[in-house]
Amino acid sequence: MEFFMTLKRMSLIAGMLATVLVSGCTVTAERNAMDNSQVVVKSPADDRDYRFVELDNGLKALLISDPDTDKAAAAVDVKVGSFQDPDNRLGLAHFLEHMLFLGNEKYPEVDGYFEYIRAHGGSANAYTANTRTNYYFDINSDKLKPALDQLAQFFVSPTLDPAYVDRERNAVDSEYKLHAKEDGWRLLTAQNVTSNPAHPRSRFNIGSLETLSNDDGQSLWNDLKSFYDQYYVAENIGVVIYGKESPDVLESWLKESFAGVPEGKSPDTHIGLPPYTPEQLGVRINLVPLKDTRVLSLSFPVPSQYENYRKKPLGYLARVIGYEGEGSLHSYLKERGLIESLASYSSDVPGEFSEFSVRMELTPKGLEQVDEITAEVFDYLDLIRKQGLEPWIYEESRLVADLGFRYQEDANPQQTASGLATRIHDIPAADILRANYLFEDFDPDLISELLNQMTPSNMRQVVIARELDTDQVEPYFKTRYSIKPLPDTLVKRLSSPRVHAEMTIPKRNDFIARDLEQRKSSPDDVPQVLLEEPGFKVWSMTDSSFEVPRANVRIKVSTEKASRTEDDVIQLQLYRTLLSRSLNEYGYPAKEAGLNYGLNSGREGLTITLSGYQDKQGLLLEDILKAIKQFNPDKAEFDQEKALLIRRVKNKQFQPPYRLGMDRLSQDLYPNYRNDQVLLAAAEKVKLSDVKQYAKDFYRSIFIEMLVHGNHSAEESMKLAELVDKALLTEENRGSQFKQPFNLLKEKNRTIKADFNHNDSLYISYFQRPDTDDRDRAVYSLLGRLMATPFFNQLRTEQQLGYIVFAGARPIERHPGLIFVVQSPVLGPEGIEKKVAEFLQGQKERMKSLTDEELAQYRQGLLGDLLKKDANLDERSSRFWQSLDGKETGFQYRKQIADEVETVSVEEIQQALSDVLEDKGRLTVESVGKTQAVSKN
Structure with a gap:
């Protein structure tokens, strides 16, 4: 089970969601006369019945x-x-x-x-x-x-x-x-x-x-x-x-x-109290984190806006304030070196209260100017009052939302069920599917009313940083904090907004899709090679089976230069972040319009991704490639991104032990996966000139693999490929594909002794098998499933070793494997190891009595996962890309493994467990917890 307190954030896209103009609904014939409020309105693209x-x-x-x-x-x-x-x-x-x-x-x-x-x-x-x-x-x-x-x-x-x-x-x-x-x-x-x-x-x-x-x-x-x-x-x-x-x-x-659920009136859960007293508003709250974190958050409680989900007044404000394009508050503050990021969103407790927040990650310089940043946010709020309540902004949001609803794709059934269940209590049946997309009525008076509540006396200025003065301690997690009234000088400044010529409201969005025509699908059910030449291979598949005008483009530029040394790893990360930064003002409107892009760095190279509406993907790709050619960051940008990278590396130590342990596992299995201390040393010495030179050296010998999948014809895919070829490849730099090396354990056992500076102890045991054939993969996948629940039941439910307890199949680089993980506040690694060993011996006895009928249940479960249909275009693209990216062999790898699963016998399962119990080819990660009560027995 998991527990979390969710803030129902209206992100940028959620804030823009709107109603569909004409939409179908699903009712069986005998129910056509039912109350319209019970008719579930659905997207025209949705062929499910409700x-x-x-x-x-x-x-x-x-x-x-x-x-x-x-x-x-x-x-x-x-x-x-x-x-x-x-x-x-x-x-x-x-x-x-x-x-x-x-x-x-x-x-x-x-x-x-x-x-x-x-x-x-x-x-x-x-x-x-x-x-x-x-x-x-x-x-x-x-x-x-x-x-x-x-x-x-x-x-x-x-x-x-x-x-x-x-x-x-x-x-x-x-x-x-x-x-x-x-x-x-x-x-x-x-x-x-x-x-x-x-x-x-x-x-x-x-x-x-x-x-x-x-x-x-x-x-x-x-x-x-x-x-x-x-x-x-x-x-x-x-x-x-x-x-x-x-x-x-x-x-x-x-x-x-x-039907047997007990009857009874729904109890009154209404609280009816304000979330803050008057003394808790108009205040500055200091919070001291463990991580090296710097955050400024300005929040304003307002009456609950949940009932206004059709209008989304706070969603409108979230879009305008959170905009990152030219002239935005984000750009104004970032260009001055004050913030690293900015987000605006609202949370809501239905029928109780809403809260609107502007959250900014700060630079060291920004932390020194918290009050000035706060004042500039208030300056921007005043700009919205005077210029930002525009019907065309609302209508543009409606258009984007209309497209989103009209071409809504199926989501994971579990996510669909869980998410929709949360709406049953508060949303009418008619709107239960489209509630997030409704943006029906531009109400400037309501928006103005909410803006007028964003005042100094109704604000909570929250500052998070290590260096802050505090005078209180929260009793459960021992977090240091303070809460004090805002100084009079700040209140006076916030009450006297200023005009900044650099700040403007969002401009009209030229990336909203217009070409929504469905291309004719390719006759093949998997991508085919469209182009193959030295250093460049392009795969393409026109796929309109999901009936959406969207496409996914993935371009991986692989090179040994990505991770040959720790300096390469750091310089590639900085190159990527600086390149992304140079694109943000231009590319943000594209993301807003449902045309997404991303730049990702890894130990094998740089990957460019495009997703969403295929219209204008060529234009966006052209500009990304132009940014690569014109890459020339300044010193201030470099210093900011370098400091952020160093901070992120340092902050990894605060992850839970089991996550750090999995990271250490990867460091041992991949030679090019450097540890954090080595990366930190490389990050601290890197210079701007190093990154600029790296940006040139990176392309000296490259191999590009490209996939175009979705609503692009073969001709359109070829045009995209030609853009890449012309921008990145020359006669001299066409190299071979680079795959990072991988360590095989073979029959050796290794133990990593770690110190994760946490109260809990950690024990991870990973068994790796030497072969990569589909039969072995099928056998160990089944064995992992057979042991997962008993492991959880025995070590967590019965023995209460800790909250984090899991086991199962762990294939890496096509090598079958099993993994057993326990993070415990009550037992040290030696004690946990004994419990795991006892469990495995018990499983040997269990497998002796395993029947064909029992195995068949698990076999069918695994087959269901392997042969699961693609729910949407993104899922299918990801499956294809996993094959092309070298993690699998062929597009039909899941079917190949499924064919083997069909005939796996009880005897093979028993033999596989016996092989594991021989204890050869095992990698263990151990960390002793800091709690004095931890036992090693």
Whole structure:
């Protein structure tokens, strides 16, 4: 399970989403006369059927019928979260989320739900947020009904077994301790402490052994049961079911499984209190992070705007303030060397309050001028009041959103189900699919009203940096903070806005797609070679099967110069960031219009990506290639990007141990994967002249692989290829493809002793197999699936070693492998190693009794994943590119492995485990935790 407090950010694109002008809706014939408010409006590109129903017990559900899906999914959203925790039971909502996974009257086996879903190609999880708890899974489509029934029993007859209360409160406590060095949690919790003490936002919300105390062995269970009985009633629950069956069948399954959810009126969860007292507004809040981080955030609480989702007034402001093109607030501050990034967004607690924020990552210079930056944000707000309330900006946003809705592609069924379930409580059925796209009514009076609330007296100026003065300590994560009134001099300056000639409102966007014609698909179902010459190979496939006017272009420039030395690695990263920076003002409107681009550096080279509407991709690519030719950053830009890179390398040490351990694993397996100390030394000495020279040397011997996939004809693909050829290739620089070296363990074992400076200990054991044939890959993929759930159950649920516990197949560079990971606050690496060894020996006994029927379940689960259909154009492009990028052999690699999986025998599984138990070809990463209580026994 996972727990997080989500800020529902209206990002740039979300802020621009609008209504579709003409849209279809799905209802079965016998339901055509139903209330229009129950008719689900969908995109014209969406061929799925939808039905919104309400059961007799008051439970609401959205049914999604997709006959072509090979993955099914479901989600249950309960309108209760950490805001409803009793004052003496902080973390109770989260604790209940954990307990519901531990069996029920109909399915009493602990972790049986996980076992079933994983065996049949699926995954499951849950999260607890401020005002909701969301449970979700996906699974192979032919197993939806039994999986759905198991999920439903969480809400019909949970055991809430008292025997697991103490075990699971330890799991929650481990989760809390896991976040001890994560600034996201530390800073959020400290900032919440500066909220209205009468408001639940101000409280700790994860849970710990202290807040979930159970000294008498009974009171925690009693409180848990009371909480469940109060909030887990049908009217407070929303369900989404996504399957290949008809709406009628899905509805019958819904009624069969969920009719038993207890009836009861939805409890009143309205808080009705302001999130901040008057003394907590018009203030500066200092927060001290662990990482070397510098952030300025200006936030303004306003009345909840959730009911205005059709107008999106805060979304309009987020777009204008967050704009990064020429004349923007972002450009003005960045060109003066004050910020590294700027984002504007809003969060909302429906029916309670909204909060609008402008968040800026600062340079060292910017940290010294926090008040001046704040004043310039207020200057820009005044510019919007005077010039920025323009109908054409709103209409342009509507157009982009209309395109987005008209050509909306299918998403992952699990993400679809979980996301839509969160809307059932607050969005009418008619708008449940299009809520994020509605931008119906330009209301300048409403926008002005919100702007008028963005005043010094209604602002919280939050500054995050290591060097700040503080006078208080947050009790759970020990974060240092302070909160003090804004100085009078700053308030006076903010109340007297100034005009800056360099600041303007956004200009009209020339990148909005006009050519929406669908090209005729190629006869082939995989890309074909369009062009092959020395140093350059182009693959192309015209694909309009998803009926969207979009395309994906990937261009990888590979060269040994990418990672031959640590200096190369650092200089390539700086080259990429400076190149991206030079494109930002020009390219930002393209991203705004749904034409995305990216530059990515790796140990094999530089990759240019284009995605989104194919119209104007050629124009954008031409300008990217021109920027490569004209690359000439100045000293100030270089210094800023160098400092940012150094800070990022240093800050890696604050990642959780298991992430650092996986990183160390990669460093050992890839010779060109340098460790952070080596990279840091290279970064600290690099000069601007080095990067400029590197930008020339990088192209001295290159190989370019290019894929054009989607709504481009072969002729259009060739024109794109000609642009690349002309810009990057000469007669002298056409080299061969570079692939980074990889270390084989063979029969050797190695142990990496690390010190990750964390309270938790870490143990990672990775077994690598020497062969790369599809048969071995099939066998070890099955073996990994067979052991994943028992490993989690035994070491986490039963033995309570820690929150981070997982195992499974780990193929690397086509070599099959298995990995076992435990991050523990209670046991050291030696003790964990013994537990893992005991588990593996136990699995040997288990495999002796493995039946063909049991193996067949896991086989079908794996086949479902391998043979899963591409859900959208991006997914298909990524699959093709994975083959071309050298990670796989041929476009049909998944089918080839699936063919082998079909015939894997029990004896092969048993032999594979025996080979692992020979303990040859193992790489181990160990780190001892800092907690004094850690045992090595």
